[in-house]
Amino acid sequence: MTAIKFENISKQYRLGLVSTQTLSHDLNRWFQVNIRRREDPYFKIGEVNDRSTKGDSDYVWALRDINFEVNQGDVVGIVGKNGAGKSTLLKILSKVTAPTTGTIKAHGRIASLLEVGTGFHPEMTGRENIYMNGAIMGMRKAEISRKLAEIVDFSGVERYIDTPTKRYSSGMTVRLGFAIAAHLDPEILVVDEVLAVGDAEFQKKAIGKMQDVSKGEGRTVLFVSHNMASLRSLCTQGVLMDKGMVVSSGLIGPICDMYLKGATDKDICGFWKRNDISKDKDFQISEVKVLNENEELNSVFSCDETIMIRMTFLVLKKIPGIYGCLYLKRDDGTIVYVSDSNDKAYNKLESLPLGESVVDFQIPKRILGVGSYTVSLYFTSNFNIGGFYVDTPGDVCKFELYDDTTNRGNNRAGFLSTIVDWKIKATVIK
């Protein structure tokens, strides 16, 4: 059964400042539509919402002709880059702002968790705020009283419940806010990036609660997140958005893959090219590519793929004792692995001929765990006349790994994805 139906939803925003021009636009709009019975003059000129390019028009379409249906009991993950329109869509769904065109039809009460702790009054105690927040989300007082104990228990801030919320840590605020929303019993729950805050224990609890809500109680959940792992584990369906349009919808697995493959965000990039190639430099790296098994450029890989890092060097003069280091780092800067070009054979890089040459560095499959990795490169020599550091480009490329072929898959913590067999040697009978 269809729970929510989006029909031709579009949303137009005006860019820039509200100024004297706004008044003239408004008057013109009003005159054209109401007096001359013409079409809205600013309706057509909106552009596709691409934040990185400069447009000519003052108007953009944050959403354009959104059409899809959500079935009851589905947990739908909405994925897309920043500015794809995910939050705008949820805002319209939670009636914070009205669409420019189109309709949304939905069965039942919609509760939104756009930002937890919204409407908490800092001077009021946790208990008072539970009532306040519940009421803001449309609950009756009696309903909240009935669930008070459960909410307090779930939030885990029992000790502070009669303390003003201004004394709460941010984590405690989030816990309390989520606890209220999770016990709302709406038919449709809209959640926007709330799990990012809160500690690991609470995240687990929150995900568990959301799963209960959808599976056990047949409620519909719409969930926006950039965390592929939690999306994959929580959602059944997915919707991929880009520039205000729905690109694709379907099962969450393929949708996530599609999103990651198309992730052209600057920070995840499997290609690096040196901009300032210098004639005076004796030894420099000019290009780095991250390739898959078919030697195609990519930045998102399965753990079951071999990853090739292809480096192009430009050698103008041989440097004695040159060697290189390749670092693989996680987003938080943790060094996962360091490889030295001199690890086994001595001075491999010293033998590079003058001119351009290519060196491949292969990362075997099932070594690195799920996550994103930054490749950093440093070339040094102890015998160089010009100094120890020969060429140090530092962070060059970034790639991401996912795992969808093992049971633990993307939920595996740690840095490795190596599969180790659990061998049963013998059955011991006493």
Next chain:
Amino acid sequence: MSITMDYKTVIKPKNSLFDIDFKELWQYRDLFSMFVKRDIITQYKQTILGPLWFFIQPAITTIMYMVVFGGIAKIPTDGLPQPLFYLAGIVCWQYFADCLNKTSSTFVSNQGIFGKVYFPRLIIPLSNVVSGLLRMGIQFAMFLIVYVYFLFQGVGVAPTIYIFLLPLLVVMLAGLSLGFGILISSMTTKYRDLTLLFGFIVQLWMYVTPIIYPLSTMSPKHQWIMALNPITSIVETFKFGTMGVGTFSWGQLAYSFSFMVLLLGVGIVVFNKVQRSFMDTV
């Protein structure tokens, strides 16, 4: 599953002008009472004197008026003792001005919460008007104390039968401030210079209302200006009802009442239209 599915929630770009969901407002009545409670509780939290401020503000204002208008400007007070005269005006005007101040910034001061979650926006100005009643009640009690004091002093004041109109007067003040407030707040979401303009107007408004001078000091030639002001008859009826001083006319009161009804109607329609998309312009 049925083929003709009736959707409970339908979100559309534009509602018709008079599509106001009063049923929904009623469903959120618990939230309304909580907002009222919150307004009252949080007003004087972390202050030393707490609710005493309810008394201090009108007391000091009265003394100020006595010094400036009564003492220096020597404006007559209809034969009433100055404290009683000024306090009567302050009770009425302060309530109106407080409510107007709060309700007229509904959208701007609540944009944080309005941007995150939906509930009928009208709840906020409504609760402002109701929570203001407590303050007015306390000031009215203060007025009564002063009143009784002057009675014992032998000042010739006596209530008239029109004292029973007091509840209606309060409702009219509430209605007028709510109507003006939501109208102003709807208009100022987009164009902030209107905020400055309205702030100015409200300040001047007090001087065309018989608060610091009695209506009788106005020359009959200019009385029509005062009569246009819907607050005038409310203040005058208040004074006439409680102290038997001033003027009273059913016609004037009916005018103020119709003014309030019309204003509330227009205010609610405009507010309802603006609330749907104000987040984009605020």
